Amino acid sequence: MYDSHSIPSTGRTAFPPSLAREGLTLEGLCATQPTDKLAAGEVVFWEGDEASHVFYITEGCLRLYRILPDGRRAIMGFVFAGEMLGLSCQRTYRCTAEAVIPVRLRRLSRARLKALGETAEQLQPLLMARISEEMAAAQQHIVVLGQMAAEERVAHFLISAAYRTGTDQKKPVVVELPMTRQDIADYLGLTIETVCRVLSKFKRMGLIVTQGRHTVILRRMIDLRELAGKIDSDETAEINVAVKHLAVWPN
Amino acid sequence: MYDSHSIPSTGRTAFPPSLAREGLTLEGLCATQPTDKLAAGEVVFWEGDEASHVFYITEGCLRLYRILPDGRRAIMGFVFAGEMLGLSCQRTYRCTAEAVIPVRLRRLSRARLKALGETAEQLQPLLMARISEEMAAAQQHIVVLGQMAAEERVAHFLISAAYRTGTDQKKPVVVELPMTRQDIADYLGLTIETVCRVLSKFKRMGLIVTQGRHTVILRRMIDLRELAGKIDSDETAEINVAVKHLAVWPN
């Protein structure tokens, strides 16, 4: 993808010369890193671990979660192929990251990332952009959990998944949901039974069709968006477009 | 606070020479900026506004919120004196920021902040640290909204407020809550009645005492923490200590 012969070092850290000029992306940086494979259920890192690396997911899906002292599990989010993991933390990771299905990822040490950041000043805005996107997603999640009823939450989840897993916006939209119903419940602050009932209701209403446990076809996105409270017919789209086009920080 | 005669410019942006050496802090940068005053109810910026400035709050308290299409209000957080506002967004602000009580703040243009960032590379880690803290707070909020019952939420809110408004940890802890019960409800994803009932119950249990609408005295923090699910007897403390000591990004 990039030519790899090295250039005279500035003294700190060598990085692919092509990156210095034009196509500097976090994915690009990770592309030269070793690839790891994880089986379903394996953990990339635990909450509280020293935050030593950032990761780029090339394949699969991860759940990010915390376990409360009494055993409840809060799923903070999911990470899909093409997304990054581990950017928005400081000393230690604040969630456990676990493979939902088999995962391939590339790891980049944060020390190296930091060094690169000092060499290539274009890198900082990219990092900022990514973290801001994560923040936007977190705020969205706060609104969903704080203000929306069960049906709205599920509708929102489906729409959001449709955008992220980036089906080509063809109708009807086919969404792959590799996680279990329990995962969805723990993510939406509901019980597994409520998630099931809402999905069944959506089926009865003709809003969705399921194929097996992990495939949902969204018919009538319009109505689903209406149910989701229109919070993000625009906004979710925006967030995801921004991620994909690598928008940069202020100007 | 800082001497203000200008130095030979590097061509971009002048900034106080004292900052270039040692005590570089975001607060320091803001200290040289003009001060604004807002009355209660006045708005610093609206959701969707061009994100042109960051702010340092020297006095008062702000609520950050979004209004959903159907009129529901989601309060995403509060900003107290000594904290910064407007860091974690990109093109536009993602919440409206409104004064709960009279506020004094200093504004720093993001253009200037960016320029400074390119001159003083120590600034980037500070920014990262701040944004990471905001992210940590958002994740905490997600756990509270997604997994905790009403009493746990209120207990958590009280403890959290106690840490942030940085009373000197003397017992009993006196907490000033300038916001209304409705604000608290919209922040915790509850109704105003539920917030009242829980506070009344805590009073009956002898966990708290109130003085007027906006002062709560926490007796028996231990029990309150227990109620809050111990989520953050450590963690909330950590977050707030980190903010105060200006921890920096990875190393």
Added chain:
DNA sequence: CGGAAAATTGACTTACATCAAACTCAGTGG
């Protein structure tokens, strides 16, 4: 003081949780 906004309390309703029982489906091995 007086009045209006905010807070509190009570009576009742409801959305979601809980408990419990089938059902589905993807593997596995006979």
Added chain:
DNA sequence: CCACTGAGTTTGATGTAAGTCAATTTTCCG
């Protein structure tokens, strides 16, 4: 290939925490 298995899911019956509606009561500000 098909029955067997067990985890995962779905559905139903019932319980309950929190919401809604409706009075008071308190607070505080002119």
